[in-house]
Amino acid sequence: MAKTFHLEIIATDRIFFSGEVEHLVITAIDGLIGILAGHEPLVTSLPTGELKYLVDGEWKYAAISEGFIQVMPDSSIILADTCELPEEIDIKRAQEARERAEERLRQKQSIKEYYETQAALNRAMNRLKISQKHFK
Structure with missing residues (x-):
């Protein structure tokens, strides 16, 4: 059996996961990070x-x-705004969120509004990608 480490994933609305895992792969600011037991802090x-x-x-x-x-x-502990399994994602809602964000991007906005809209679009696109890629 592979070595394990304790992983907690905490979203703003719930504890998404808490348990032993063998490997974690996550996108960080610098790119993908793979984490195994014994990883450096x-x-x-x-x-x-x-x-x-x-x-x-x-x-x-x-x-x-x-x-x-x-x-x-x-x-390892992950604190995130949201975390969803592919089967939990409401595809229709994510598509509507993408459409709203794309429409707002076509309008004149302040820099702050632009970044908020871009973040909303990124979240919607990510949810759609994950649900299509992993939910059968």
Whole structure:
């Protein structure tokens, strides 16, 4: 059996996951990070993206929005705005959110509004990508 470490994924509305995992792969600001038991300590911010973790030999996938990760040799904690399994994603709602964001991007906006709209579009596109890629 592979070495494991404790992973906690905490979203603003719930504890998404808490348990032992063999491997974690997550998109960080600098690119993909793979984490195994015994990883060097690390703290970094996370953009909207995909996360996958290996539990008992089976990969689990999730769509995650902005957050942070703290990695220690025997545990990792992810704090994120949202985290959803592919089967939890409401595809119609995500498509509507994408359309609203695309429409707002076509309008004249302040810099702040532009970045907020771009973030909303990124979240919607990520949710659609993850649901189409992993939900059968």
